[in-house]
Amino acid sequence: MDEHAEYIAQLLLKHINGTLSENEALELRAWAAEKSSHAALLEQVNSATFVTEKLRAYQGRAIPRPDEIPALRNAMANRGSRLRYLRGWLPYAAAIVFVLFVGVLTYQLSSKVSNPQNDGMAADIQPGGNRATLVLENGSTIDLSAEHSGIIVGQTIKYIDGSMVRIPDKTVSRGRKDAAKPGAVTEDGASNYLALVTPRGGQYQVTLPDGTRVWLNAASSLRYPSRFMGDERIVELEGEAYFEVSERWSENSDRSAAKQPFLVKTKAQTVVVLGTRFNVAAYPDEPETKTTLIEGAVLVSPVADRPSTAILKPGQQAILSNGQLNVRKLDAALEVAWINGYFTFENETVQSIMRKAVRWYDRLEVEYEGIPDKRYTGGFSRKSSLSQFLQILELNNIRYERKANKVVIKP
Amino acid sequence: MASSKGLIFERIYYSYYKPLYFFTVELLGDAQDAQDVVAETFVKYYQRQERFMEEQHAKAFLFMTARHAALNSIRNRKNHEAKADAVARELTSDNNSFFDKLVLTELIRQIAAEVDKLPEMQRKVFISAYFDGKTTEEIALELGINAESVYNNKKRALNKLRLVFKDSDIALFICFFKLFWLN
Numbered sequence: 147m148d149e150h151a152e153y154i155a156q157l158l159l160k161h162i163n164g165t166l167s168e169n170e171a172l173e174l175r176a177w178a179a180e181k182s183s184h185a186a187l188l189e190q191v192n193s194a195t196f197v198t199e200k201l202r203a204y205q206g207r208a209i210p211r212p213d214e215i216p217a218l219r220n221a222m223a224n225r226g227s228r229l230r231y232l233r234g235w236l237p238y239a240a241a242i243v244f245v246l247f248v249g250v251l252t253y254q255l256s257s258k259v260s261n262p263q264n265d266g267m268a269a270d271i272q273p274g275g276n277r278a279t280l281v282l283e284n285g286s287t288i289d290l291s292a293e294h295s296g297i298i299v300g301q302t303i304k305y306i307d308g309s310m311v312r313i314p315d316k317t318v319s320r321g322r323k324d325a326a327k328p329g330a331v332t333e334d335g336a337s338n339y340l341a342l343v344t345p346r347g348g349q350y351q352v353t354l355p356d357g358t359r360v361w362l363n364a365a366s367s368l369r370y371p372s373r374f375m376g377d378e379r380i381v382e383l384e385g386e387a388y389f390e391v392s393e394r395w396s397e398n399s400d401r402s403a404a405k406q407p408f409l410v411k412t413k414a415q416t417v418v419v420l421g422t423r424f425n426v427a428a429y430p431d432e433p434e435t436k437t438t439l440i441e442g443a444v445l446v447s448p449v450a451d452r453p454s455t456a457i458l459k460p461g462q463q464a465i466l467s468n469g470q471l472n473v474r475k476l477d478a479a480l481e482v483a484w485i486n487g488y489f490t491f492e493n494e495t496v497q498s499i500m501r502k503a504v505r506w507y508d509r510l511e512v513e514y515e516g517i518p519d520k521r522y523t524g525g526f527s528r529k530s531s532l533s534q535f536l537q538i539l540e541l542n543n544i545r546y547e548r549k550a551n552k553v554v555i556k557p
Numbered sequence: 558m559a560s561s562k563g564l565i566f567e568r569i570y571y572s573y574y575k576p577l578y579f580f581t582v583e584l585l586g587d588a589q590d591a592q593d594v595v596a597e598t599f600v601k602y603y604q605r606q607e608r609f610m611e612e613q614h615a616k617a618f619l620f621m622t623a624r625h626a627a628l629n630s631i632r633n634r635k636n637h638e639a640k641a642d643a644v645a646r647e648l649t650s651d652n653n654s655f656f657d658k659l660v661l662t663e664l665i666r667q668i669a670a671e672v673d674k675l676p677e678m679q680r681k682v683f684i685s686a687y688f689d690g691k692t693t694e695e696i697a698l699e700l701g702i703n704a705e706s707v708y709n710n711k712k713r714a715l716n717k718l719r720l721v722f723k724d725s726d727i728a729l730f731i732c733f734f735k736l737f738w739l740n
Contacts, residue, residue: 151656155663183657191664201672203582204665205684209574212567212599221600295567307571309673351565359565 158191209307211293213529222487271507271532271551274347274364280311281341288313296351299340299372306351343367344385347508349484354381357392358408361485364505365429379408386427388485391442393421415466418445424458425482431501435466438481446471483525490525496544496555507532509551516557518544566606569615570599575669577623580662584627584654594626624655678702679714686711 157174160166166174178185190196213219276295280288280303290297294305303311342352346365353359356374366385379394391408410417412428414435422442428435437446439458447455450469458464458473463481465472480490489506491499499522500512510532526538536553539546545556577598581591601622602615609615675683681700685691686707697704 151659151663154660155667158660158664159667183654187657187661191661197665197668200579200661200665201668204575204579204669205672207575207578209571212570215596215599217596217600218603221603294571296565305571306565306568308670312677 158188161188162191162197209293271509273529273531274349274506274508276350277348278342278344278350278362281343283338283340290350296353297342298353299355299370306353338372339369340372341367341369345508346505354379356394356408359390361388363387363427363484374406377406379406380411381409382411383426383428384412385429386425386484388423388425388482389419390423391419391421414450414469415446415448418447419443425478429501429505432498433467436481437464437466438476438478439463440478440482480525484528487528488525489528492523493521494523495521500553500555503532503535507535511552513552513554515554517555518557564606564609564612564615566603569602569606569612569619572612573616573619574599576662576666577619579665580620580658581623581627583658583661584624585630590627590630594623594630597626598623620659675714675717679710679717682707682710683714 154174154177157166157170157177160170161174174188178188213222276290276292278290280290280297282288288311290311291305294307294309296306297311298304298306303313305311342350342360342362344350344362344364344366348364349362351359351361352368352370354370354374355372356379358379360368360381362368363386366383366387368387369382371380374394387410389408389410394406394408405420408419408421410419410426412426412435413430414428415437417424417426417437419442422444423440424442424444425438425440426436427438437444437458439460439462441460444458445455446458446464446466448466448469448471454471456464456471456473461475461478462473463476463478465474476492480492483490489502491502496518497514504510504512506528522542526535530538536546536548547554547556574595577595578591581594582588585591585594598619602609602619605618606615609618672680672683678700682696685696685699686693691699693704693707696707700707702710
């Protein structure tokens, strides 16, 4: 039995288009002679009506989001439960004052929340999702589809499923000619700069031209070239992103040459890596810039006058605060749980928790009438609505008052 | 290689949802059952995803799993149609039907991928004309362009599709079945 379905399909395609080579035509004929069903299929694809009919059936099916399929949603939720297990390893267990959380709790809550007596429902703020804007060199913008979770940047820009990111026509006419092809290199050989920007309540993934994958958290932006040239690969980040940097060797060099470093520049520091997985949180409204290493090695270098650098090992986090660089150990998996759909807090103040909430629930405003002096450890699903999130606060005796989109924290 | 995590689940999901669904409908002839089979298939894949470092392996697993699930689905229909028996017999007797459907799925997937790559206007005109069976006048009205422009876009789309197919060197020679043991 011929087992090469893809290959046969390609022969059929060429057959339809009349581009079979002589050898290929022979192969196809031999295949058709093997079985009556093969011959029948060959006959069928000769009919444009048949092909169109099938193509229509194929295209007509809309793809549901994975989490819209109950069985799959459950499977994904079960996987999330590993996080709870991991938490037991936290070296900071002693510092835990309260444990907010978790999946099970959220499930119980979701049934409570659907109770019509809950008057907050009408005005509830839904959790964020896949939202981002791509900003081209000429300043024009493309709103990326919420149906997709990420884009791949190469010669062209595609969504993760392979469909093209459509560049609006007005972009072409307004900008320079090469703006129509954001992946292209300009005439003088320089590469274009693109920016991926997530709003509050948005997150998005991007695969850069070198194969490096980046998960961009809410209210963040990543600026990167359409092609990496020179000795270094440089991107600029504001906000939070998780990187899986691919190893690459310098283009112009011989075999003995060094790996081409990958640099993440933020306002306060630069992270230099060769090929590794790590998370950088550099929000302008946070007092600290945090770099967490999952795998490999990175060099963290503050921009500040007094140059002090730190080389991180896996499971370590560099915290840069007021030009002061400190390194500590932590459960790194918890720190990057956001890419798997979880908020996590570790010994954090209410303000710190609320800042994360504000980034995820757009329109949410927070005011303080008083600040509980406790610290909290735990987390919750990023799929929770604002009401669900607030109920978790309530369970932890954090008092608040809700006025439409505004939440006032009480002492 | 930097990543030890393997393939991104969502990418696999979005790449293969339509092909698997199409394939399963072809096997079962029933949209609802096909939907369940595809869901089951992705759940199985999701639970084992760490095993797959290459897309081709993932793909082979997905189609094998869908086939198994489709057969089970037919068996569970029981009393319903007598037709189910016939389908089951055909599916189990040898790999005929399965393989043919796989070839057809692959063919349609490749064509669909090429159509997706067309520039926006050509793609719209092409889909309206060939998928939705609309007349030139209807398309012109819908897209706000004149009839001549519809005709030109259609022609360009067809030319491009031919050209693409000719130049396509995606002819990787891949054995679909070598991962039988996965089941």
